[in-house]
Amino acid sequence: xxxxxxxxxxxxxxxxxxxxxxxxxxxxxxxxxxxxxxxxxxxxxxxxxxxxxxxxxxxxxxxxxxxxxxxxxxxxxxxxxxxxxxxxxxxxxxxxxxxxxxxxxxxxxxxxxxxxxxxxxxxxxxxxxxxxxxxxxxxxxxxxxxxxxxxxxxxxxxxxxxxxxxxxxxxxxxxxxxxxxxxxxxxxxxxxxxxxxxxxxxxxxxxxxxxxxxxxxxxxxxxxxxxxxxxxxxxxxxxxxxxxxxxxxxxxxxxxxxxxxxxxxxxxxxxxxxxxxxxxxxxxxxxxxxxxxxxxxxxxxxxxxxxxxxxxxxxxxxxxxxxxxxxxxxxxxxxxxxxxxxxxxxxxxxxxxxxxxxxxxxxxxxxxxxxxxxxxxxxxxxxxxxxxxxxxxxxxxxxxxxxxxxxxxxxxxxxxxxxxxxxxxxxxxxxxxxxxxxxxxxxxxxxxxxxxxxxxxxxxxxxxxxxxxxxxxxxxxxxxxxxxxxxxxxxxxxxxxxxxxxxxxxxxxxxxxxxxxxxxxxxxxxxxxxxxxxxxxxxxxxxxxxxxxxxxxxxxxxxxxxxxxxxxxxxxxxx
Numbered sequence: 001x002x003x004x005x006x007x008x009x010x011x012x013x014x015x016x017x018x019x020x021x022x023x024x025x026x027x028x029x030x031x032x033x034x035x036x037x038x039x040x041x042x043x044x045x046x047x048x049x050x051x052x053x054x055x056x057x058x059x060x061x062x063x064x065x066x067x068x069x070x071x072x073x074x075x076x077x078x079x080x081x082x083x084x085x086x087x088x089x090x091x092x093x094x095x096x097x098x099x100x101x102x103x104x105x106x107x108x109x110x111x112x113x114x115x116x117x118x119x120x121x122x123x124x125x126x127x128x129x130x131x132x133x134x135x136x137x138x139x140x141x142x143x144x145x146x147x148x149x150x151x152x153x154x155x156x157x158x159x160x161x162x163x164x165x166x167x168x169x170x171x172x173x174x175x176x177x178x179x180x181x182x183x184x185x186x187x188x189x190x191x192x193x194x195x196x197x198x199x200x201x202x203x204x205x206x207x208x209x210x211x212x213x214x215x216x217x218x219x220x221x222x223x224x225x226x227x228x229x230x231x232x233x234x235x236x237x238x239x240x241x242x243x244x245x246x247x248x249x250x251x252x253x254x255x256x257x258x259x260x261x262x263x264x265x266x267x268x269x270x271x272x273x274x275x276x277x278x279x280x281x282x283x284x285x286x287x288x289x290x291x292x293x294x295x296x297x298x299x300x301x302x303x304x305x306x307x308x309x310x311x312x313x314x315x316x317x318x319x320x321x322x323x324x325x326x327x328x329x330x331x332x333x334x335x336x337x338x339x340x341x342x343x344x345x346x347x348x349x350x351x352x353x354x355x356x357x358x359x360x361x362x363x364x365x366x367x368x369x370x371x372x373x374x375x376x377x378x379x380x381x382x383x384x385x386x387x388x389x390x391x392x393x394x395x396x397x398x399x400x401x402x403x404x405x406x407x408x409x410x411x412x413x414x415x416x417x418x419x420x421x422x423x424x425x426x427x428x429x430x431x432x433x434x435x436x437x438x439x440x441x442x443x444x445x446x447x448x449x450x451x452x453x454x455x456x457x458x459x460x461x462x463x464x465x466x467x468x469x470x471x472x473x474x475x476x477x478x479x480x481x482x483x484x485x486x487x488x489x490x491x492x493x494x495x496x497x498x499x500x501x502x503x504x505x506x507x508x509x510x511x512x513x514x515x516x517x518x519x520x521x522x523x524x525x526x527x528x529x530x531x532x533x534x535x536x537x538x539x540x541x542x543x544x545x546x547x548x549x550x551x552x553x554x555x556x557x558x559x560x561x562x563x564x565x566x567x568x569x570x571x572x573x574x575x
Contacts, residue, residue, distance in 0.1 A: 007045055013038065014045035016052050019090070021140040024063050053132060060139055075138060075145035077154055078244060082315060083137050084158040088186055091166055110178070113171045117180075120167040123160065130156040130163070162186065200313045202246070202304075203239040206230050209307050221468055222419070228266075229300040235274040243308050248318040251301065255322065258294040262286035291324040298323050336490045337498035340549025343382075345484040347550050351375060363483040369555070371443060373458030377473060378496065379552075380440070383432035383545065385500035385518045386410060388493050389419070392461055392469035397453040399431075399444045405535035406431040406441060410519065427519045430539035434546075439557040500545070507544035517542060 006017045014037040020028045033056065037048040119125050131147070134155045138144055145152040165186045171178050200208075210218070218226055236254055237246055262268060262281040269277045281288075302319040309317045338346070351358065351374060356366035358374045369375070373392075380391050390410050398409045407428040412419045431441060444457060456469075464471030477493045497518075504514045514520070516533050 007037070007042075007049055009040075009042075012040045014040065014042065014049075016045075016049045018053065018056055019140065021060055021142075024060060027063050050132065053136070057135070057139060073143055073242065075143045075149070075151045075155065076244065077151045078315060079141075079143070080151065080155050080158050082312070083141060083155065084162050087133075087137060087159070088162045088165070091162070092169075110175050113174060113178075117164075117167050117171055120164050126160055126163060127156075130159050133159050133163075200243045200308070201239065202234060202237055202241050202243055205243050205304055205308055205313070206234070208311075209304055212307070225296075226300065229297050232274055232297055233301055233304070243305075244314050246305070246318055248322075251298075251319045251322055254301070255294075255298065255324070258289060258297060258324075261289050261294070263289050263293065295323050335492060335494050335498055336488065337502050338486075338491060338495050340547070342486055342491065342495075343499070343547055343550045345486060346378065346481075347552060349480070349484050351480070352552075352555065362480070371439060373461040373469075373473070374476065376440065376443070376458065377461075378477070378493075379435060379438065380408075381493070381496035382500065382547070383435050383542075384408060384429045385497050385504075386429065387497060388474060389468055389470035392458060392473055393419070394457040395454050396444060396448050396451065396457060398457070399441065400428075402428065403535040405539045406436070407535050427516065428535060428538075429517060430535055430542050432542050432545065434552060437556040437558045438552060439555075442557065499547075503545045503547065507541070509541050509544065513538065513541050 008015055008017060016035045016037055017032055018035070019032050020030060025031055035052045035056075037045040037052070039045050039048060134152060137155065137159075145155070161183060165183045168180050168182055172180055172182075209215070233254075236257055237250065257278060260278050260281060261274070262277065262284075263286070265272075265274070265277050265281075268284070268286060269280065272280075298319065302317070302322070305314065305317045305319045308314045346352075349363070350356075350365045351362050352369065354366055354369055355362050356364045357368060358370035358372055362374060377388070377391050380386060381388070386408070394408070398411070400407055400409055407430050410427050410429065412426065435441075447455065447457065458469065461469040462472050463469055474493055481487070481491065501514075501518060504517065509517070513533060517538055
């Protein structure tokens with residue numbers, strides 16, 4: 001007869017060894033329990049074992065109720081293969097094989113082994129054991145199913161295939177030349193903590209994802225952005241939804257939801273549930289999320305589902321490959337560079353010709369040119385192409401001398417107080433002669449005399465709610481542009497970077513050096529070779545950049561005769 005698992009002869013008495021359900025291991029204090037079956041006869045031991053298993057099941061249920069773990073989840077067909085794969089791995093481990101080898105009625109001849117294999121193949125003979133094994137698996141993994149449900153029948157049939165495969169392997173261990181073919185499905189079964197398959201909820205998955213030590217710890221603005229995306233996912237799918245219940249169709253429904261979701265929803269509807277927001281969006285005629293922003297939510301969902309897949313929580317990734325197509329940027333949304341007339345308006349403003357102060361009085365004419373953050377940030381962007389946040393986060397030690405050249409180091413920090421947009425954004429830019437003439441390096445040196453090396457260059461710029469100085473500066477600069485008469489909404493602070501890119505083109509600088517000076521990348525493998533261009537080389541290139549439409553010599557505090565001569569000769573034009 002086919003043997004029951006967990007029965008082992010110790011001396012002259014059979015014992016039953018049963019694995020403690022995972023959820024109860026801390027309560028019980030051990031991984032398995034042993035019960036004496038009080039007999040040396042194997043057939044009697046099997047009968048007693050069935051009674052002991054029933055008794056243990058009742059004990060497990062009582063412990064679950066006491067510990068508040070008695071809420072079970074329904075068995076789904078998608079769980080069956082993983083459940084049986086885990087069961088098969090446990091039955092195939094060396095200790096289980098040793099147990100089988102020590103059983104009293106193990107066949108001693110080839111014919112007896114084949115008879116037992118035939119018995120294992122019989123559904124009628126195996127049905128009682130399969131039913132018991134299936135119930136035990138459900139209990140161990142916090143699942144439940146009616147015995148007439150298709151999923152429960154599927155579980156018994158798959159267990160039957162597993163039992164038959166174990167029997168085939170036992171025969172081949174004892175009789176290696178037996179003409180028996182193994183089931184390929186069980187050739188490389190994957191073991192997993194399958195109680196998670198049934199019980200892991202979306203909120204728990206997010207917590208585990210965030211706590212995963214193999215991932216970089218998020219801080220500051222990046223963490224706030226991720227948390228907002230996770231809240232959206234929990235609002236749509238439900239924080240208590242089982243991860244295994246998130247189907248591909250539900251992900252597509254989420255995409256349809258994002259198509260109707262407004263941009264800047266937190267400003268229009270602060271604190272309102274996202275599902276309610278969608279209902280109100282159409283009535284208010286609000287603009288929708290851009291494809292790239294919507295894809296940010298889908299990428300975060302994909303990161304979570306891939307994590308769940310790798311952890312064995314789900315067997316397939318429902319979000320794989322689902323992203324919105326990136327649409328071409330509409331002309332009305334494209335950022336424009338500043339024209340020569342725009343630059344004249346910007347640098348003829350009171351902030352650069354004399355104002356009341358650089359606070360509330362920045363737009364009113366007065367006697368002061370205050371060389372602080374509001375004065376320097378636009379100038380640095382114009383002559384280096386640096387992004388707004390890259391400038392606002394500069395610290396005193398970001399100004400250095402490398403290869404005999406004054407450079408600005410653009411880099412991120414481990415605490416995420418400083419960050420760059422892309423990997424190519426980690427770079428250095430030589431200090432343009434115009435910035436030197438206007439006194440940028442002197443400004444830095446004056447601060448170094450009284451402040452630590454890691455102090456911000458522009459401490460007077462206030463921090464925003466995300467702890468980045470660039471947030472509030474962006475709003476200030478939008479007001480500044482209105483004051484100087486630039487009201488095209490396609491012209492923003494980032495237009496300085498576009499203007500700088502045009503100046504690089506006009507200066508006829510090679511593509512490789514343009515990328516190095518601006519932190520752009522071509523995506524080619526060749527860029528990963530070598531250590532890059534020397535600072536002195538890039539310094540010669542950046543000197544070619546000029547803007548003939550503006551004359552900033554009134555701001556100079558250093559003698560720059562060569563620079564003035566260069567401008568008059570018209571080396572480069574950027575307007």
